[in-house]
Amino acid sequence: MNKKIELLAPAGDLERAKVAIRFGANAVYLGGKRFSLRSRASNFDICDIKDACDYAREYGAHIHVTINIIPHDEDFDGLEDYLKELDEAGVTAVIVASPTIIQTVKKVAPRLEVHLSTQMSTTNLKAIDYYKRLGVDRIVFARECNLEEVSMISKNSTVPTEAFIHGGMCVNYSGRCTLSNAMTLRDANRGGCAQSCRWKYHLIQDGKEMSQEDRLFSMSSKDLMAIEFLYDLMDSNVASLKIEGRMKSAYYIASVVHTYRKAIDEISETEKPLSEERLKYYANELSKAENRPTSIGFYRGLPTHHAHLYGINGAGVTHDFVGVVMNYDQELKIAKVQVRNVFAIGYELEVFGPHIDNQSFVVEMIKNSDGEYIELANQPMTIVEVNMPFQVEPQDLIRRK
Ligand code: SF4
Numbered sequence: 001m002n003k004k005i006e007l008l009a010p011a012g013d014l015e016r017a018k019v020a021i022r023f024g025a026n027a028v029y030l031g032g033k034r035f036s037l038r039s040r041a042s043n044f045d046i047c048d049i050k051d052a053c054d055y056a057r058e059y060g061a062h063i064h065v066t067i068n069i070i071p072h073d074e075d076f077d078g079l080e081d082y083l084k085e086l087d088e089a090g091v092t093a094v095i096v097a098s099p100t101i102i103q104t105v106k107k108v109a110p111r112l113e114v115h116l117s118t119q120m121s122t123t124n125l126k127a128i129d130y131y132k133r134l135g136v137d138r139i140v141f142a143r144e145c146n147l148e149e150v151s152m153i154s155k156n157s158t159v160p161t162e163a164f165i166h167g168g169m170c171v172n173y174s175g176r177c178t179l180s181n182a183m184t185l186r187d188a189n190r191g192g193c194a195q196s197c198r199w200k201y202h203l204i205q206d207g208k209e210m211s212q213e214d215r216l217f218s219m220s221s222k223d224l225m226a227i228e229f230l231y232d233l234m235d236s237n238v239a240s241l242k243i244e245g246r247m248k249s250a251y252y253i254a255s256v257v258h259t260y261r262k263a264i265d266e267i268s269e270t271e272k273p274l275s276e277e278r279l280k281y282y283a284n285e286l287s288k289a290e291n292r293p294t295s296i297g298f299y300r301g302l303p304t305h306h307a308h309l310y311g312i313n314g315a316g317v318t319h320d321f322v323g324v325v326m327n328y329d330q331e332l333k334i335a336k337v338q339v340r341n342v343f344a345i346g347y348e349l350e351v352f353g354p355h356i357d358n359q360s361f362v363v364e365m366i367k368n369s370d371g372e373y374i375e376l377a378n379q380p381m382t383i384v385e386v387n388m389p390f391q392v393e394p395q396d397l398i399r400r401k
Contacts, residue, residue: 167244
């Protein structure tokens, strides 16, 4: 069993990278402003990437950078200098989807590991051997692989493997999609996806409207949630478990990373699959992040219509993120909290953090920054004092059902 399996989390900016690491990610992947899919979601310039690497080093974690565009000739300008900068910044690996970029990394920044993006649809051992000869150090599985394939390939692969465990799915699973290009002239394979598959469409057959006005047709996939396969993935020698979601919030990342961290640690300790009861517990914890409805992707074979969202497109939010702990006075049992969403006297809130199990309390006192007692905290980013009957730490997060 791979007890040291890497938990790999996404981040769209430095704050989210730090949250992921603090909540237990072993590595974070992020994209710069160029050469990356989801480049519109990225706020990382090279200084931020260096800061992320420095922060990661303090926790023994690693930073991976996506350079996973399908490049056209003009896209190579500045690539060599960028790779050298990443190397100097302390980046561990780049995630790549182009043979030319693989060879360029090996030539100009050979210390960087090359991880082959899921965009390259790797589904067999022969492909892995081929890419290994090109210099690839890890492959990310195509999402179309089932559990048996992931397991067999990981046990026999000549390079470490990485599999998706959670997060959004493209309806074109390995992502070779030109829907966005066709509909918006934004190239999904060069970082510009407009998420056209998740729009709402009129469904027309033989000139007749098949959809109802209030329930238009969408092509969106449900999100992946593969917690029930965690033991098998760890037992199959998979090197890394990837969470999707560079556009997701810090709260989402904290909730999902925290849950998988605890589940991995539990399996490592017991060396047994999670019981039904524990699986339910972890699935419930994951549902507190703002997921869309979830499915198991391809892990048990071809997804059926149950894995798609034909009529709804909203997030299945069960909890709201309401605040961040800034500090805690142990004697007075009062926490300073940065408000992110409304809460009031009488609300039951739950705190979670890297070093505490989820704990709930009822709000009995709120004091604003002028020292006035208030009934309602509804000014985002202001600091209030709140009663807190148990020990919390700065940067722990607070949510409400
Ligand atoms: S339009 Fe949808 S399926 Fe296509 S790349 Fe974008 S998210 Fe993926």
